[in-house]
Amino acid sequence: MSGSSTRPVRRRFPEGTTAEDLKEYMAPFVATLGYKFNTESEFVDEVLTSELEILEKTGDVFCPCRIRTGDPKEDAKIVCPCIPFYLEQFAAMRKCWCGLFIRTDVDDGAELLGVIEEPEPGSAVDVPVCRVEDLPDGQVRHVKIGKQDIALARVGDEYFALSNLCRHAFGPLSDGILDGYYVMCPWHGWRYDLRDGTTDHPDADVRTYEVTVSDGFVLVRAGL
Ligand code: SF4
Ligand code: FES
Structure with missing residues (x-):
């Protein structure tokens, strides 16, 4: 990672952290849990950019789709990647909440991002x-x-x-x-x-x- 932290205190990622740094850090970790980054790279960059903005504000990489409670113990569960805490729900969806990560056996992550149209009956x-x-x-x-x-x-x-x-x-x-x-x-x-x-x-x-x-x-x- 580039840059040096002026607040080494509990900050996990130094100032100057980039989206590439996050990818490098997260990819091996989620791989052990059966996940990989979404194949939609534009979407991945969008989410990671939001996470970096939140990192600047809060000192940690929370994802834009999760709600922070303000209780550090609770919020520790939703620091990205939050997969270990929600393995069951994510396995059912084959992705994490917002789709930054998808199961390794999913070839086209775009399919899982398509949860946005008016639902067809039964879908x-x-x-x-x-x-x-x-x-x-x-x-x-x-x-x-x-x-x-x-x-x-x-x-x-x-x-x-x-x-x-x-x-x-x-x-x-x-x-x-x-x-x-x-x-x-x-x-x-x-x-x-x-x-x-x-x-x-x-x-x-x-x-x-x-x-x-x-x-x-x-x-x-x-x-x-
Ligand atoms: S839902 Fe996905 S992007 Fe959001 S914190 Fe969890 S793993 Fe990260
Ligand atoms: S953007 Fe003008 S009222 Fe909402």
Whole structure:
């Protein structure tokens, strides 16, 4: 790795760490668990770039599709690659949450990233995106399924998922403010109903996703 750390304290990756450094570090590790980097290299670079941005902010490589709790012990479970903690779920999906890693026997990782279209009957899959306790009441967070950016919100014990992109100028709804069943875009204040993605502005509704809770996990339904 290049660069030297001015904060050697608990930082696992020095300043100046690059996507190539992460690849070098992670590849042998995940190989022992039966995984490899996705064959979609553009997607891999996109995720690793996000992880590096998070590294700069937090000092560790969390992935953009996971929600940090702020509890260091809990968050240690979701430092990338988080596969050892979720072996069973990932084996079922044949990839990690966002698809950075895929099972070694998958030839075309793009197939597994295709969990973004409207589900055909019988082809839907419930993708675990976080644990129930990861998302406190009244908050909205960004999660990723494949290439799809989703705002996941909690109101009481109800969870809602909708496209993260505001239809006005693509503001991130996951940075918005929740007001009951509505989320207000942080950029210019457009309001969307979490329950059906509707807004007062014409032809600007956003897509919603079905959300369920099972075994302490929040699952978002996406097409295969
Ligand atoms: S879901 Fe994938 S990319 Fe995200 S932390 Fe886990 S292994 Fe890394
Ligand atoms: S981008 Fe959302 S209101 Fe302008």
